[in-house]
Structure formats: structure tokens, C-alpha cells
Amino acid sequence: MVKQERAARTRDSLIRSAAEVFDQGGSSAPSLTLISSRAGVSNGALHFHFASKAALVDAVGESALVRLLAVANGARQPGQGQVQLLVDATHALAGALRADVVLRVGFALSGDASRAAGTDLRQHWRSWVERTVRQAEARGELRRGAGVREAVMAVVAVTMGFEVLGTRDAAWLSASTVAGFWQLLLPTLVSADVLAAIDADGSHGVRALYGVR
Incomplete structure (x- = not known):
């Protein structure tokens, strides 16, 4: 042992x-x-x-995936709606990308076109976002006419843009940047009554857990 x-x-x-x-x-x-x-x-x-080095690179990607799933699933809070979970998970991901070099490099490896196919963190993130948005739709959290496909595209494109830009400028991964995105998107995604209950800055639990400020 x-x-x-x-x-x-x-x-x-x-x-x-x-x-x-x-x-x-x-x-x-x-x-x-x-x-x-x-x-x-x-x-x-x-x-x-x-x-080999290739095996080590693959192991970094696999470890990063474990960390990504832990961040996304760890953002769940009791009694939380699916849209709030999505908001919280994006804040948690940004915080983890700032602090966790393995996760950060795992995403970079996913975008390396010269590398043989391996663990694709961006695809896993896209799948997680899509499941969460579809669950929000099933629970009636999305406003009438809000497109699931378009919502998924917006969240994935913007958060992965933050991930790439954040490698050079950490301000792209700040809580204020993430909150600003949600303040722009949420009114088009959810109804006014649902919007009133959502904290674009991230719920208290996720701010405490991931050090979001």
C-alpha cells in the first residue's frame, strides 16, 4: 500500500x-x-x-479532464436551478483556469492541431453545457423562444474564448468578465421572473468554494 x-x-x-x-x-x-x-x-x-513524452502528454490531458468534471459538477448547490448552475460553473471554470496549471494546459492541448487526437476538454465542456441547458429547458427555466442550440453556442464560444485569451491576460478570466457576459446573455435566455432569482456574479457557495471574487 x-x-x-x-x-x-x-x-x-x-x-x-x-x-x-x-x-x-x-x-x-x-x-x-x-x-x-x-x-x-x-x-x-x-x-x-x-x-514516452506522448504518453505523458496524454496523461496531462486525462488528469485535466478529471479536474474539469470536478469543477463543473462541484459547482452544484442544494436547491439550485440549472441556469444558476451554468453561471456558477463558468465562474468556477474561470477561477480554476487561473489557478490550476494542469487544467489550463489540458485545454491548450485540446487546441493543438499538431498533436494526435487525445482527450478533448473543449468537447467535454461543450457536452456538459449542452446537457445543462437542455435540463434547464426541460424544467421550464428558459424563456419562450430561446433556442437551446444558440444558447449552447454562445456559452461555449464565449467561455472558450475567455480560456484562450486568458493565457495572455488573466483579466479575461476574472469574475467581473464572466459576470458581464451573463448580464448580457441572461435577459435573452430566461424570463424576467427566473432572471430575478439568478446571481450573475455566481452564487455564494461557488464563490466560497472556488475563491471567486
Whole structure:
């Protein structure tokens, strides 16, 4: 058990170190020696866990997906509507992208056209958004005439735009930027009575959980 725990910690450390190196210089140039050195382990230990750099890159993407799903599902609060969940999840995602290098690099890898197909975080995010919007529609939260397809397109396009732009300027991932988007979109998406109950700044629970300010 102790060996398994130590191996798991080493693997996690290598994934994080790889993400830090990729975040600074991309996934193609850095050497495995640099990654193992940053993790404080030998090259042999790295190769024990990952047969190649491609395998390590894939592991970063897979770890990022776990983190993405944890962020999205962790935004759920008791008694919360689906539209508020969507608002909260976008705030939580922006906060996590600012703080979590593995998640940030996972998204960057999804947009790397030179990389062989792997975990596509943007597609997973799109699927999660679509499920949530459809559940909002089924619960009567959307205003009459609001298109599910158009709502999904708007949320995914804008949040993924924030993700890309946020790699150069963290202001794109700020709570005020996310809230501004929702203040613009919500009146076209939900009825006035539903709108009155939604906090575009994110609910108190998600602000506390993810440090949204």
C-alpha cells in the first residue's frame, strides 16, 4: 500500500511538472529530463510511469479532464436551478483556469492541431453545457423562444474564448468578465421572473468554494 501511494504521488508530481513545463514552453520542445528534474525524480522513474513524452502528454490531458468534471459538477448547490448552475460553473471554470496549471494546459492541448487526437476538454465542456441547458429547458427555466442550440453556442464560444485569451491576460478570466457576459446573455435566455432569482456574479457557495471574487 505504501509503495502504491508513493507511486501515485510520483505520477501526480510528474504530471504537474510536465504541465508546468508545457505551460511555459509548449508540449513539443521540453525534454523529459527537464520534467523529471522539476519533479525531483530520475529519468528512470519517469520512464517507469510513462513510456514516452506522448504518453505523458496524454496523461496531462486525462488528469485535466478529471479536474474539469470536478469543477463543473462541484459547482452544484442544494436547491439550485440549472441556469444558476451554468453561471456558477463558468465562474468556477474561470477561477480554476487561473489557478490550476494542469487544467489550463489540458485545454491548450485540446487546441493543438499538431498533436494526435487525445482527450478533448473543449468537447467535454461543450457536452456538459449542452446537457445543462437542455435540463434547464426541460424544467421550464428558459424563456419562450430561446433556442437551446444558440444558447449552447454562445456559452461555449464565449467561455472558450475567455480560456484562450486568458493565457495572455488573466483579466479575461476574472469574475467581473464572466459576470458581464451573463448580464448580457441572461435577459435573452430566461424570463424576467427566473432572471430575478439568478446571481450573475455566481452564487455564494461557488464563490466560497472556488475563491471567486
